[in-house]
Amino acid sequence: MATGAVALGSGRWPRRSGRGLRRRPVAWCAGALLAGVSLPLAFRAAGCDGITPVPQLLAFLPWLAVPAGLALLLAFAARWRTGCAWAAGALLVTAAFIRPYGAEPPAAHGPAVATLRVLSANLEFGRATGGLLEVLRRERPDLVSLQECDPVRCAAAVGSAEVRAAYPYRISAGDGAAQGSAILSRHPLVPDGEVAGELAMPRAQVTVRGHRLRFQVAHPMPPLPGTLDTWRAELGRLRGLAARHDGRPLVIAGDFNASQDHAAFRALLDTGLRDSARAVGSARTPSWPAGTAPPLGAQIDHVLAGDALRPCAARFLDLPDTDHRALLVRLTLYAGH
Secondary structure, eight states, X not given: OOXXXXXXXXXXXXXXXXXXXXXXHHHHHHHHHHHHHHHHHHHHHHTOOOSTTHHHHHTTGGGGHHHHHHHHHHHHHTTOHHHHHHHXXXXXXXXXXXXXXXXXXXXXXXXXXXXXXXXXXXXXXXXXXHHHHHHHHHHOOSEEEEESOOTTHXXXXXXXXXXXXXXXXXXXXXXXXXXXXXXXXXXXXXXXXXXXXXXXXXXXXXXXXXXXXXXXXXOOOOOXXXXXXXXXXXXXXXXXXXXXXXXXXXXXXXXXXXXXXXXXXXXXXTTTOEEHHHHTXXXXXXXXXXXXXXXXXXXXXXXXXXXXXXXXXEEEEOOTTOSSOEEEEEEEEESOO
């Protein structure tokens, strides 16, 4: 009788080789990694943000390639063919989703009216106010969207003689360290309402050389386990604003707490807005958390531009004492829309 065959009537199964038993835990590890990677990828493919932990994982979608690659190595070591195919598929799907999302900048129509430098900065409860002042002095942006502009440090700085001289037009909203937001402008502006949210999101109509544009602060709630519905609803309200096209150019700038891998943010882009960083080739530059960016992080701070505005440049700036990087973009305003 051949070695390893079952003896009739013995009631015993053939013994597995020691090498096969050692490979099984390796295959299990690969399977666990692939299950964790496949969950957010499935929701991304379905165009849905799902429930915790899916939205949180989607923010870091490019980095899913790391556990998927490790799973491929483990599956290969375990000689698990199905696992190898699964891991290779996960890597291909991740690579497909890493491509920048959104439209290319529009072709210029009509004469250029002005060049606008727009700055967005989350000050983390006002702690980065000192760094903000240095950026304002050095970069001299035309329009500024501030989030987490607290009513003590930030409000005092915005109201200082130096800032008032440089930015004679401003709007402040919100009465808490996280809730506070502000708009600073070198050009005349008037309040234009706000997008309802837990955190203040004011809006202004800004007049630039006789042309009006709408400038909206974005700061929806983050997608935490207890605030997912609020996060979706507030991003939906920003989308509603963008969809109500009245012919005026629109800029939405701020901390969106969302990346291009979130369906709620892609729905906002689908209204025709362009992500300025994506338009100039910086779609995947992380802006949060500042402690690990740019090597590791997610781009959740954006400046979105509508018709008649063409993104020309974008830079992420490091501010001390905040968990966000500031974003400075240059937009050209055209008169032909």
